[in-house]
Amino acid sequence: MKRYILAITGATGPIIGLRVLECLLRDAEVHLVISRPAVSIIGDEVGIDLSTKAYDGLKGWLEQRGSGPSCERLRLHDERDLWAPVSSGSFEIDAMLIVPCTMKTLSAIANGYADGLIERAADVAIKEGRPLVVSPRETPFSAVHLENMLKLARLGVRIVPPVAGFYSRPETVDDMVDFLAGRILDQLRMDHALYRRWG
Ligand SMILES: Cc1cc2nc3c(=O)[nH]c(=O)nc-3n(C[C@H](O)[C@H](O)[C@H](O)COP(=O)(O)O)c2cc1C
Numbered sequence: 800m801k802r803y804i805l806a807i808t809g810a811t812g813p814i815i816g817l818r819v820l821e822c823l824l825r826d827a828e829v830h831l832v833i834s835r836p837a838v839s840i841i842g843d844e845v846g847i848d849l850s851t852k853a854y855d856g857l858k859g860w861l862e863q864r865g866s867g868p869s870c871e872r873l874r875l876h877d878e879r880d881l882w883a884p885v886s887s888g889s890f891e892i893d894a895m896l897i898v899p900c901t902m903k904t905l906s907a908i909a910n911g912y913a914d915g916l917i918e919r920a921a922d923v924a925i926k927e928g929r930p931l932v933v934s935p936r937e938t939p940f941s942a943v944h945l946e947n948m949l950k951l952a953r954l955g956v957r958i959v960p961p962v963a964g965f966y967s968r969p970e971t972v973d974d975m976v977d978f979l980a981g982r983i984l985d986q987l988r989m990d991h992a993l994y995r996r997w998g
Pocket of ligand 1 (some may be wrong): 807809810811834835836837840900901902904921935937958
């Protein structure tokens, strides 16, 4: 079974990360880390309270969407827990994704500042030469943001910002979220039917 690390950080649009989580969990073990700011934004934008019993909150959301059983493949880690398995290069994973990724976390990764579990796991993915997919969310991007992205892109990190495409003819916000999640999952060469491909 494939094994992924997924981090959700405190940018607007955590629903895209949650959609990616739901898709990954269908047939993979997922180690999930949610930053503290992301917990607040998930509460505000998605309406899930993860501030106390985060696992139960996620399970409830997945159950509501008919993906309840996949919860057994979900491993949730505290962002401060540097003792978690994903902190070590000896713990094998297929890829790590950060969706969405704040400019703060982007900067920490680009500068090797591995203070919390998310930055540490990303640092490990880079040093071990494992696929790292980052979905930086901000607008507009400053030169600092762009330089950090360029630095990471040159190291082989896939930079996949949540940028809308309209060729799949989205009719709802859900359609657009699916498109954005689908383009991120495309980086893993994963089979999905989240959006209508061109051609
Ligand atoms: C409602 C809200 C939306 C935010 N959206 C963004 C965003 O889109 N991009 C970003 O870089 N930071 C955004 N921030 C700021 C980050 O949450 C903040 O920099 C935080 O320290 C990031 O920490 P983290 O990367 O550990 O989650 C937002 C903050 C709030 C309260």
